[in-house]
Amino acid sequence: MNHKSHKAHIKYGEKILNNLRDKYFLKPDGSNLSVVIQSVQLALQSLIKKQGKGPIYPISKGIPRISEVVTNSKIPLKMNKTPSSVLKNLSSMVQGSIKAGNPLMVKNLIPVPSIPALASYLAVSTYMPNGVSGEDSGQILLAEIACTSALSKLAGIDANNSAGVFTFGGTATNLYAMKIGLSKVFPNHGLEGLKGNVVVIESAPAHYSHKTGANWLGIGQNNCIRISSNPDQTTKLDELEKICHKVIAEGKLIACINAVGGTTSNLGIDDVKKIYEIRERLVETFHLSYRPHIHMDSVLGWAFLNFINYDFKKNPLNFSGRAITQIKKIVNKIKTIKYADSFGVDFHKTGYVAYVSSMVIIKDKMDLMRLQRDINTMTPLFQDDEVYSPGKFTMETSRSSANILATWIALQTFGQEGYQALLGHAIEMGIVFRDGIEKNYRAGLYIANQEQFGPDIFVRCYRYGLDPQITYEIEMKNDNVLKENTKITNAFALWLHKNKSAGNRGFAISKSSAAIYTHTGAPMAALRIYPLSPYITVDSANKLIKYLVKAKMEFDTFYDNKAKSEHNR
Numbered sequence: 001m002n003h004k005s006h007k008a009h010i011k012y013g014e015k016i017l018n019n020l021r022d023k024y025f026l027k028p029d030g031s032n033l034s035v036v037i038q039s040v041q042l043a044l045q046s047l048i049k050k051q052g053k054g055p056i057y058p059i060s061k062g063i064p065r066i067s068e069v070v071t072n073s074k075i076p077l078k079m080n081k082t083p084s085s086v087l088k089n090l091s092s093m094v095q096g097s098i099k100a101g102n103p104l105m106v107k108n109l110i111p112v113p114s115i116p117a118l119a120s121y122l123a124v125s126t127y128m129p130n131g132v133s134g135e136d137s138g139q140i141l142l143a144e145i146a147c148t149s150a151l152s153k154l155a156g157i158d159a160n161n162s163a164g165v166f167t168f169g170g171t172a173t174n175l176y177a178m179k180i181g182l183s184k185v186f187p188n189h190g191l192e193g194l195k196g197n198v199v200v201i202e203s204a205p206a207h208y209s210h211k212t213g214a215n216w217l218g219i220g221q222n223n224c225i226r227i228s229s230n231p232d233q234t235t236k237l238d239e240l241e242k243i244c245h246k247v248i249a250e251g252k253l254i255a256c257i258n259a260v261g262g263t264t265s266n267l268g269i270d271d272v273k274k275i276y277e278i279r280e281r282l283v284e285t286f287h288l289s290y291r292p293h294i295h296m297d298s299v300l301g302w303a304f305l306n307f308i309n310y311d312f313k314k315n316p317l318n319f320s321g322r323a324i325t326q327i328k329k330i331v332n333k334i335k336t337i338k339y340a341d342s343f344g345v346d347f348h349k350t351g352y353v354a355y356v357s358s359m360v361i362i363k364d365k366m367d368l369m370r371l372q373r374d375i376n377t378m379t380p381l382f383q384d385d386e387v388y389s390p391g392k393f394t395m396e397t398s399r400s401s402a403n404i405l406a407t408w409i410a411l412q413t414f415g416q417e418g419y420q421a422l423l424g425h426a427i428e429m430g431i432v433f434r435d436g437i438e439k440n441y442r443a444g445l446y447i448a449n450q451e452q453f454g455p456d457i458f459v460r461c462y463r464y465g466l467d468p469q470i471t472y473e474i475e476m477k478n479d480n481v482l483k484e485n486t487k488i489t490n491a492f493a494l495w496l497h498k499n500k501s502a503g504n505r506g507f508a509i510s511k512s513s514a515a516i517y518t519h520t521g522a523p524m525a526a527l528r529i530y531p532l533s534p535y536i537t538v539d540s541a542n543k544l545i546k547y548l549v550k551a552k553m554e555f556d557t558f559y560d561n562k563a564k565s566e567h568n569r
């Protein structure tokens, strides 16, 4: 390289670097703050401009096939694209996405994330504080202790003795609980592996992530024993006790008993006090040398702890009588959470915070200490013994403490009152949906979760002409009838997804293959309506019911014609 071209080379390199300094990062002195603000504005504007009115982001260009993505994706050689040209084009990359918050998006347990949390997440992320240790995060990471303490107080446990960590989803909160349970049964299992036959016990509606945990921890999925549930999705406690006796008599060790603290469908919540009493009886009767760990999977139900201090008599938020009765039922159960040794919290579900924000709270901090790794294995980290360093026992190394602080900001800005308003509204809207379905039973629709706990509504679908109530009662006892009718519910759900979710008059509802478990213990599939959005109104709920009923009539004709043509073939 001669002198001239070397100079040109440096110039080119410097140009690139300066461009990066100006447009890609927030400068150390914050002098290009406007670039950040403009970028956020541009990105949001790009989305909003083309988002349409429906619950699903419009698919205007067509979503590419996976094989096309595989073929066409590569990192460009040059920096030819300006950030603004890419951000302007964001709308073409989110086609088909659900739009949380849209009043006709009731698909799943998906809240619209709150702005204060999003804003603080962005702001704090610019410093890149790693939640592995306070050595990097300083005070930011103390938000983890603040969240633990605040949630412990709400749950009625001693905040001076509890511990809690943020982790990667509700799935991981269950993983932590089972891991602690394992350490109670086999204190050295971390070094030596599992020795002996160990099980986890829970009921049928428990989330599948528990099985994932048992699988990943080496307990084995088949050793995740599931007992039957009541129609409201709570655990059959007499059966729980019987099964515990049986497995102990067989020489097995119970690492963990998982209570339901808001099932995925119907928000069924166990009375953990009763499970605690069962555990105590087991320890005494069998002279157990360990205490089976009790975890409450309350990743959905925790948020209703915000009603603990609600004045139900004065009812300052003016909830209806029916909503009050329902909320009281939830609160009476969730307040038994204090009898659990640990419980899970998903802020990205009923906490109205963006993904991923979850915590496991542990009543006795010594239980979390059981997970502490040998300090010598973590060579590059933890030089200062005096700072808070959760990375000594968390499964993760890198963790976003910006996310942790953002979650704390959400709790601070909502307050208990904000959550009461949001969740109370969801309950009220659930009632509107329930009434709407009941009024339209002639369309072959019936509420599957008759013993409702939470705001979610499950709709069983039948062929036109069948009496929904009679058919439902039969299939609750008869697996063959259940199986036959499930075909209709499944076909209608798929047809709705394909034909009715897109566009300005679309509505997005989902289906659960196990909305409830019938009297025979079989899972019942049903359409699912989860009304979490604060933008749902009585009018929008009734509009959705109207669309659903109309769609069902259209589907009935389609299904009959299809059956006829198959018959004639």
Ligand SMILES: Cc1ncc(COP(=O)(O)O)c(C=O)c1O
Pocket (backbone or CB within 6 Å): 109, 168, 169, 170, 171, 172, 206, 207, 209, 262, 263, 264, 297, 299, 300, 346, 358
């Ligand atoms: C009861 C319950 N537990 C655990 C999970 C898993 O949570 P995540 O999706 O955050 O991993 C879910 C998810 O819906 C759930 O409903």
